Amino acid sequence: MSVTDRFTGLTSIGYQGHDLDSFLARLSAEGVSLLVDVRLNPVSRKRGFSKRALAAALDSVGIGYEHARPLGNPKDNRAGFGGGPDELQAAKQRFSERLDEPAAREWIANIASWSTERKVALLCFEADQERCHRDVVAAAVKTEARRLG
Template sequence: MPIIESKQVKLFTIGFTKKSARDFFEKLKAAGIKKVIDTRLNNVSQLSGFTKRSDLEYFLTSIADIDYCHILDFAPTKDILDEYKKNKGSWETYERQFLELMVHRQVENKISPSQLDCACLLCSEAKPHYCHRRLVAEYLSEKWGNVNICHL
């Protein structure tokens, strides 16, 4: 049974690609973000730049007094991600497989809406249109019915 709370939840999403560190952290601060939830499968790659896990956690706390956590249940599996990225699979297939994964994992039962209020789902994609962070936010909104999503 999903956790249902009546209070409206403000859930944000952000991608770090094509953003300077200044722009990234200023957007989070301006939005009043309390926690960044990393939804990436791999958050330690050198390609992550200033958003490499240990660096990001330090910067968030030091620059903006924002908490950090990594929730692997919000990330795609390596197989799903590789099929889409490396093998140039279709977005429609990726979306279907990812949403089936969310249903299988029952992510709506593993975190409460209040834990996501003023939180921001992080991934690498510059825009949310073809990114799993949007799918996670919309999935939770559909399950809980009280989520207001804002893409930074």
């Protein structure tokens, strides 16, 4: 987990390398009270990380759950996040353009607002935030939080 901006209470986590218990323990240790799932489709082959099961597990430890589908990375843009520096930059740029869509802007604004009041974690699979579209989401939320600030 990497803290994106302590002032706004925004953090980010990938569940890669975690089982459900270690994942919940990590969120609890960080003081997260709301998890925003930025996967396009919140399904997983990994036990406990699909939408309903994850929401129930989070609820059992006092953490809220929201699925922000408009902040998901389309399948055709995912490979670039695993590529070299040029592919990674191009994938981030393509994804950042999606954040200009009204539904995405609304989610960004909501997350920025929530993160001024509580600790919010952005969720996707990839452990390395730099290699995940949630890095772009986090930057947009941080910018919006400053604008609101």
